Amino acid sequence: MTAPLHGLLLTGGRSRRMQRDKAALEYGGQTQLARAMALLEPLVARSFVSVRADQLDERQRTGYACIVDALPDLGPIGGIHAALHAHPHAAWLVLACDLPFLDAATLQQLIAGRDPQRVASAFRSSHDGKPEPLCAIYEPASRALVDARIAAGRLCPRDFLASADAALLELRNPRALDNINTGEEYHTARQRLEAAAPAGGASAPRAARTLQVQYFALLREQAGRSAETVSSRARDARELYEELRARHGLGLEPAQLRVAVNEDFADWSRPLDEGDSVAFLPPVAGG
Amino acid sequence: MNAFRLSADPFDTGVLRAGLADPGSGGYAAFEGWVRDHNEGRRVTRLEYEAFAPLALREGERIIAEARERFGLSGALCVHRIGALALGEIAVWVGAAAPHRDEAFRGCRYIIDEVKHRLPIWKKEHYEDGDSGWVNCERCAAAPALGGHEHAGHRHGAPSAPGPLKQA
Numbered sequence: 538m539t540a541p542l543h544g545l546l547l548t549g550g551r552s553r554r555m556q557r558d559k560a561a562l563e564y565g566g567q568t569q570l571a572r573a574m575a576l577l578e579p580l581v582a583r584s585f586v587s588v589r590a591d592q593l594d595e596r597q598r599t600g601y602a603c604i605v606d607a608l609p610d611l612g613p614i615g616g617i618h619a620a621l622h623a624h625p626h627a628a629w630l631v632l633a634c635d636l637p638f639l640d641a642a643t644l645q646q647l648i649a650g651r652d653p654q655r656v657a658s659a660f661r662s663s664h665d666g667k668p669e670p671l672c673a674i675y676e677p678a679s680r681a682l683v684d685a686r687i688a689a690g691r692l693c694p695r696d697f698l699a700s701a702d703a704a705l706l707e708l709r710n711p712r713a714l715d716n717i718n719t720g721e722e723y724h725t726a727r728q729r730l731e732a733a734a735p736a737g738g739a740s741a742p743r744a745a746r747t748l749q750v751q752y753f754a755l756l757r758e759q760a761g762r763s764a765e766t767v768s769s770r771a772r773d774a775r776e777l778y779e780e781l782r783a784r785h786g787l788g789l790e791p792a793q794l795r796v797a798v799n800e801d802f803a804d805w806s807r808p809l810d811e812g813d814s815v816a817f818l819p820p821v822a823g824g
Numbered sequence: 825m826n827a828f829r830l831s832a833d834p835f836d837t838g839v840l841r842a843g844l845a846d847p848g849s850g851g852y853a854a855f856e857g858w859v860r861d862h863n864e865g866r867r868v869t870r871l872e873y874e875a876f877a878p879l880a881l882r883e884g885e886r887i888i889a890e891a892r893e894r895f896g897l898s899g900a901l902c903v904h905r906i907g908a909l910a911l912g913e914i915a916v917w918v919g920a921a922a923p924h925r926d927e928a929f930r931g932c933r934y935i936i937d938e939v940k941h942r943l944p945i946w947k948k949e950h951y952e953d954g955d956s957g958w959v960n961c962e963r964c965a966a967a968p969a970l971g972g973h974e975h976a977g978h979r980h981g982a983p984s985a986p987g988p989l990k991q992a
């Protein structure tokens with residue numbers, strides 16, 4: 538059984554070298570916290586911001602569900618620990634908040650390459666070949682191992698993944714995980730990103746498409762219809778499901794479903810075109 | 825003739841079996857899934873099957889093509905019922921013919937196992953107490969945190985030929 542995937546953005550770091558909260562740094566007028574959450578939300582069943590207890594009331598974090606570090610001052614592994622304990626049946630896509638070049642394709646590659654039988658799934662660093670622990674998926678089975686590492690005072694998540702039975706993937710976009718540690722790096726990154734995406738760029742609103750949607754079995758009963766024509770700006774099947782799930786109060790999570798586009802199985806990240814027919818398929822029970 | 829079919833009505837397994845007759849085949853194995861009167865401790869009175877027909881037909885053909893390729897079957901057919909079924913009716917039928925019995929058994933087993941896991945077909949059970957539920961779905965909806973696409977399904981029916989069937 539594959540655990541449902543939740544997202545966790547780590548924002549509890551002290552940013553000692555930067556001396557500024559990295560989550561609050563802006564690119565193209567948007568904070569990194571908002572940018573990262575916008576990338577995560579369409580790809581996971583639920584998403585959370587990992588915070589220290591003293592950050593809970595900060596303005597930019599309100600509006601996102603938060604998970605507070607249970608054990609203070611452990612660094613990133615403390616945030617991962619809190620999430621694994623708060624939702625022990627979920628797997629966690631954990632992200633650092635200093636990855637301004639991270640893109641949806643990289644997260645989709647990670648999700649597609651996830652091996653739920655392993656403790657974790659991560660990219661191999663394009664710099665040193667070691668696992669990248671802060672853009673990685675941690676399965677429920679990693680909880681006991683994280684607990685043991687913390688008990689032993691071994692707090693480096695990279696060492697943890699290197700010693701654990703983690704699935705390692707090759708980064709298709711080798712710069713996607715370049716991080717920002719100094720004011721100078723921030724300045725350079727911001728220039729690059731704002732030059733690449735002038736005037737709204739990727740976040741510009743896209744046109745609505747007319748889509749045919751079909752529901753089956755339990756979803757058909759919950760939606761109160763077997764089919765409908767919808768007009769949606771959803772970029773892919775996952776965004777469309779989230780939109781319809783909210784509209785109709787559907788009780789199943791994307792991780793429990795499969796999706797078909799134009800009468801064949803498709804990935805959740807499949808982009809949707811005008812006139813596509815999309816079917817959401819609950820757990821099957823033929824035979 | 826399509827190797828995988830959906831049927832809204834009961835069908836004659838003798839006709840299906842005859843369709844696999846082949847002088848080069850030395851073995852034939854068939855599986856019938858029957859509508860059972862209980863599931864997970866509840867008395868079942870009847871079933872409904874719902875299918876996403878275009879995709880079920882497409883995926884069903886793929887499964888049979890895989891079984892033919894993988895086990896060297898000389899022929900294979902599968903029919904799945906849709907709509908309302910009474911207790912004891914055949915819900916699904918699989919027949920596989922091959923030069924030798926082992927391939928026939930294994931090919932038949934492969935087809936029924938893949939059919940159960942891959943086809944977009946859903947089963948609604950109606951219980952003696954008037955309640956009803958979609959098999960494999962209701963627990964997801966009740967406890968989404970535990971969900972996953974694969975669930976410990978239940979099995980019903982019996983092989984119509986003795987075979988090397990392992991417990992799933």
